[in-house]
Amino acid sequence: MREILEQCSDPVLGRKLLDRIRKLAEEYKDRTGREPAFMEVCGSHTMALARTGIKALLRGHVKLISGPGCPVCVTDQKDIDAMIQLADGDGRILCTFGDMMRVPGSRRSLMEAKAEGADIRPVYSPDDALKIAAGNPDKEVIFLGIGFETTIPVLAATLKAAEERGMDNFSMWMTTKLVEPVLRVLLESKEVRLDGLILPGHVSIVIGRKGYRYLTEEYGMPGVISGFEPVQILAGIHRLLELVLAGRAEIVNEYSGVVREEGNIRAQQLMERYLEPVDEAWRGIGVIPKSGLDIRPEYAHLNAKRRFSVKVGEPRKTKCRCGEIIRGVATPPECPLFGKACTPARPIGPCMVSSEGSCAAHYHYMEAG
Ligand code: SF4
16 A cells, blocks of 8 residues: 555545545445446556556455557457558558557567568657658658547647648558447447446547546446546546445546546547548457548548558467457456466567556556566
């Protein structure tokens, strides 16, 4: 407990919140005979809950289930294989976020393709890829755009910049994901019993509190938009328990310093201008209608899927259980490969690669940490 309290900007408040959460959780258990079960939707919360020790401290009081909000983890195996194939073409430079480099494809990862000679460059932002394109006019530069609503506006801004600069050697391969469609699928499947949702602060900055109305209106599911500091997360869990005990299906914004009711309208307009909803394949879930955004036909010249022909077969089957972990039906230690055949140094699935992945979070900070 001391470690987590030391990370709190206000340790006294942190201790009070922990005590209060445990008390409310007991009250819930007395009423229902079971622990309250909350899903943290976003990968940043998964990592924060493990790193700060909150998840371990609440074990036996509140069941915290990791959700589908790690963008690397939910990228479909076929997309990974397509990206690796794309990298093999002559005269191409492939750019992507660092986490994608080590995700195993059916045969190899982008990192291995790079070692074999493909020009693949990890970048911090899509703008870096634009700079690489400007500096290499004789090469095709392709950026692999993954991410949720947090990242999608940045991708749209990059498309805008490429268009305005008239760049003809830059394109983007988009496999973006939206939060609402996947939450609908999870809630409708009823595979996991959930009492409430810890909603992603970063995504909420873009979509706003109003972006979650369907949760209460159609599913009766309460949620709290939370920040990422230990005290903010504890306050979010505490608020969620209060809502659940009061039987109130509401969305509470506990990150109101940065999240507005309407979200970021300019970011929404930017996405709307360059992107349109498309069916997306999610690892472990399958294709969800209109669950991603891809480049509008007016900007097809910026769409790598239109510029390059890539054909991949059925992915190689592995024993990786990332698909179940993403849906919240399994935990990392339930995978027989966890910490044995699969470690951060030798990952078998994306959940062990990503800095937001459940398996990596468990490995570093919980079971094997
Ligand atoms: Fe996949 Fe490795 Fe996680 Fe198992 S431990 S689910 S193999 S990433």
